[in-house]
Amino acid sequence: MKHLLKMLDLSKDEIIDLLNLADQLKYEQKNGIEHKLLAGKTLGMIFQKASTRTRVSFETGMYQLGGYALFLSSNDLQIGRGEPVQDTARVLSRYLDGIMVRTFEQSEVESLAKYGDIPIINGLTDFSHPCQVLADLMTIREYKGKLEGLKMCYIGDGNNMANSLIVGGLKMGMKVSIACPEGYEPDDEVLSFAKEFDCFSLCQNPLDAAKNADVILTDVWASMGQEGEAQRRREAFEGTYQVNSAVMSVAKDDCMVLHCLPAHRGEEITAEVFENHASQIFDEAENRLHAQKAVMVALMKD
Numbered sequence: 574m575k576h577l578l579k580m581l582d583l584s585k586d587e588i589i590d591l592l593n594l595a596d597q598l599k600y601e602q603k604n605g606i607e608h609k610l611l612a613g614k615t616l617g618m619i620f621q622k623a624s625t626r627t628r629v630s631f632e633t634g635m636y637q638l639g640g641y642a643l644f645l646s647s648n649d650l651q652i653g654r655g656e657p658v659q660d661t662a663r664v665l666s667r668y669l670d671g672i673m674v675r676t677f678e679q680s681e682v683e684s685l686a687k688y689g690d691i692p693i694i695n696g697l698t699d700f701s702h703p704c705q706v707l708a709d710l711m712t713i714r715e716y717k718g719k720l721e722g723l724k725m726c727y728i729g730d731g732n733n734m735a736n737s738l739i740v741g742g743l744k745m746g747m748k749v750s751i752a753c754p755e756g757y758e759p760d761d762e763v764l765s766f767a768k769e770f771d772c773f774s775l776c777q778n779p780l781d782a783a784k785n786a787d788v789i790l791t792d793v794w795a796s797m798g799q800e801g802e803a804q805r806r807r808e809a810f811e812g813t814y815q816v817n818s819a820v821m822s823v824a825k826d827d828c829m830v831l832h833c834l835p836a837h838r839g840e841e842i843t844a845e846v847f848e849n850h851a852s853q854i855f856d857e858a859e860n861r862l863h864a865q866k867a868v869m870v871a872l873m874k875d
């Protein structure tokens with residue numbers, strides 16, 4: 574593994590290795606065992622979109638690993654004034670030991686990897702959010718003790734989260750069912766991967782998708798960069814694509830609920846369901862730290 578660009582690139586064994594390392598690093602951090610595995614290393618963090626969790630967990634994680642993380646807002650970089658990503662990649666490769674990037678186009682992340690010669694970590698694109706899904710899988714495994722055979726249900730927009738959950742869940746042997754409105758389906762590349770699996774289903778009815786689920790996930794109706802479509806999206810999603818008590822009533826009694834956050838209560842999830850599952854959702858947020866430390870160690874350690 575040279576980069577973390579999207580879940581499609583990872584093998585099942587690579588995912589398991591990352592989750593095991595994340596568990597180990599979490600245990601060590603909780604027990605005051607220092608692990609300065611990246612002493613002297615520098616991570617550049619390029620942000621073209623807002624972030625709370627990704628920025629703070631990468632920066633803190635790098636500090637805990639003995640390294641340094643540099644916040645690079647694209648507004649202040651020449652990339653924001655049109656310097657090609659190919660040149661940015663080759664320049665930053667001369668200074669840094671790794672780059673985490675949050676941007677719009679998946680192709681930009683792929684270009685950084687192609688032209689640079691240091692590890693690139695996708696901190697969210699319109700297509701993929703692999704760091705989040707590693708944390709999600711880690712959290713499910715923590716609560717359920719396994720992933721294989723569990724039913725994952727995702728209700729909402731076929732966005733970066735849906736794309737990454739489908740691939741991550743199926744690779745780990747989970748059953749994956751998705752409910753989204755017509756016209757808001759996951760990416761074609763992801764659907765052609767998923768259709769090889771009998772345990773994948775895509776429908777428009779959340780109650781069908783949630784039946785007997787072990788874990789239900791959702792995400793915002795309009796992602797970053799889609800603010801102009803918010804009204805049209807609201808009309809497509811409102812009244813149906815929400816994790817609420819009716820949805821929970823058809824899932825297993827011990828069904829977990831996860832949300833990558835930020836959440837819009839009253840839209841994709843009710844306040845009641847959110848608060849009933851808040852401990853799971855905030856464990857999930859915490860696990861971003863541990864999962865990303867595992868990714869950085871796997872990619873950047875000498």
Ligand code: CP
Nearest residue numbers: 624625626627833834
């Ligand atoms: N879930 C997530 O990536 O959060 P941020 O946008 O706050 O980084």
Ligand code: NVA
Nearest residue numbers: 732792796797833834
């Ligand atoms: N789908 C959301 C995820 C935020 C973490 C977005 O891209 O804005």
